[in-house]
Amino acid sequence: MVTVGTIAGLAVLGVAGPALAHVEVSADKTTAGAENVTLTFTGEAENDKAGIASERVVLPAGIDPATVTLVKAPAGWAYQVGADGFTVGGKELPVGQDAVWKVKVAKLPDGQTRLSFKTLETYGDGSVVRWIEIQQPGQDEPDNPAPLVTLKPGPSAAPVSSPAASPSATTPAAAPSTTGAAVPVAQNADDNGGNTWWISVVVVLLIAAAAGYALFRRARARADS
Incomplete structure (x- = not known):
């Protein structure tokens, strides 16, 4: 029994040794x-x-x-x-x-x-x-x-862009500049004033002509009577 056990032990060592x-x-x-x-x-x-x-x-x-x-x-x-x-x-x-x-x-x-x-x-x-x-x-x-x-897999070589990277997502829409808005308004006012002054003159002339015509009609009516 001892001999058999010894041989078995040596056989196990013989197999395990090279594998290590x-x-x-x-x-x-x-x-x-x-x-x-x-x-x-x-x-x-x-x-x-x-x-x-x-x-x-x-x-x-x-x-x-x-x-x-x-x-x-x-x-x-x-x-x-x-x-x-x-x-x-x-x-x-x-x-x-x-x-x-x-x-x-x-x-x-x-x-x-x-x-x-x-x-x-x-x-x-x-x-x-x-x-x-x-x-x-x-x-x-x-x-x-x-x-x-x-090894463990590495991170993706092409990461997906975050929505936060979009300018529309991170930067609020710029409020209209009051200075910028005033410029075209003022310009339009100047343009209108320059282009319509003659209308005022015509209106005044028409009123004066109407008044003169009315006076003329009255005077003629008196002369006829």
Whole structure:
């Protein structure tokens, strides 16, 4: 019974051990399109004969290697930019020691919520472990999954304008200027006065003519009588 239990325990450990050795990544900002994001990578050591010597990361589409800078790496390791990503490496780490490094990304891609960072982990004995299999939503994790960052959707690139932005909604209709209104009224008054003065003269003349005609009729009537 003891022998069977021991064998069973070793079998479980044998299955669980390799599954725990991954390269993992996390982000300090987890929204699509975020700027100045620090990514922290951890390469878990799995080789019991050699230490990790370098980590090569292939960046996902939408991240330009030129916009990525090193923040932190193991002592003595150097950072080198490549055509599709970057490499950190140098002196072989002690056997069993994980490799931890950080980089800063100027801007995460817009409209993407799953970013996979394929990583090639090289040991001091020349062996390479390829963590490059893309993890698919809703499916079991592959044997050698690529490090994955899951993001929240970013804000809409084209926000809808608020009704408050409409001038008619924010600015009350300007009250008519009393000064402006007085100008045309005064002008009209001047124009009317200039154009109708002769009418007054004609009226006066007509009244005078009527009065004279009336006097003439009276005088003639007296003479006839």
